[in-house]
Structure formats: C-alpha cells, structure tokens
Amino acid sequence: xxxxxxxxxxxxxxxxxxxxxxxxxxxxxxxxxxxxxxxxxxxxxxxxxxxxxxxxxxxxxxxxxxxxxxxxxxxxxxxxxxxxxxxxxxxxxxxxxxxxxxxxxxxxxxxxxxxxxxxxxxxxxxxxxxxxxxx
Numbered sequence: 001x002x003x004x005x006x007x008x009x010x011x012x013x014x015x016x017x018x019x020x021x022x023x024x025x026x027x028x029x030x031x032x033x034x035x036x037x038x039x040x041x042x043x044x045x046x047x048x049x050x051x052x053x054x055x056x057x058x059x060x061x062x063x064x065x066x067x068x069x070x071x072x073x074x075x076x077x078x079x080x081x082x083x084x085x086x087x088x089x090x091x092x093x094x095x096x097x098x099x100x101x102x103x104x105x106x107x108x109x110x111x112x113x114x115x116x117x118x119x120x121x122x123x124x125x126x127x128x129x130x131x132x133x134x135x
Contacts, residue, residue: 018077025071032064
C-alpha cells in the first residue's frame with residue numbers, strides 16, 4: 001500500500017526555479033540579439049527590404065531587453081537565496097511551537113442560514129400534519 005501521508009512529488013525549491021529562469025533568460029537574450037543582428041546585417045538597408053524586417057528586428061531587440069531585466073531580477077533572487085539560509089525540514093520540526101488562542105479569531109456560529117442536509121428530512125412529519133388537517 002502506498003504511504004498517503006507523504007506527498008507523491010517532492011516540492012521543487014525556489015532556488016531551482018531561479019536557476020532555470022537564469023538559463024532560459026540567457027538563452028533567449030543570445031537568440032534574440034543574434035537574430036536581430038543577422039536580420040540587420042543581411043537584409044536591412046537594401047532597396048527592396050520589406051518594413052516587416054525592421055519591425056521584426058525591433059521586436060527581437062525589445063524581447064532581448066525584456067529578458068535582460070528578467071535575468072537581472074533572477075540573479076538578484078539567487079543572491080538573496082544564498083544570503084538567506086532556509087531551514088531544512090528537520091530543523092523546522094525542531095523549532096518550538098507557540099500556543100495560539102483561536103477563540104478570539106473566529107466568530108460565533110450563526111445557524112440562521114442553516115440548510116438541512118436532506119430535502120426530504122421532516123417530510124413524513126409534514127405529510128402527517130397535512131393529512132390530519134385535511135381529515
């Protein structure tokens with residue numbers, strides 16, 4: 001039997017997500033600027049160049065600039081994660097637990113809008129009362 005108390009998948013730590021973002025942003029930056037440079041050097045400034053070539057090169061430059069700032073933020077996040085050491089699961093379980101009173105946090109129960117669990121509940125009694133009234 002599988003142990004259902006443990007999660008099937010281990011959660012991925014945020015540091016791995018940041019590393020993946022750094023790699024993907026770097027690859028995107030290189031690809032965008034390489035394609036933009038190729039478009040400008042091979043097709044731009046010729047008499048029969050379609051304006052769409054310039055628009056595409058501009059869009060590639062804008063995408064590369066966007067991913068530069070994404071890379072910068074990911075690098076700052078990685079620096080932050082290195083600075084702040086996250087406790088391991090064993091360390092967290094050893095931390096003392098604080099008693100918290102919750103009676104002040106919750107409102108008292110309100111049963112005015114209570115809906116019965118069954119539509120047919122009390123139907124027999126109701127039918128018996130109707131039968132008595134009609135007799």
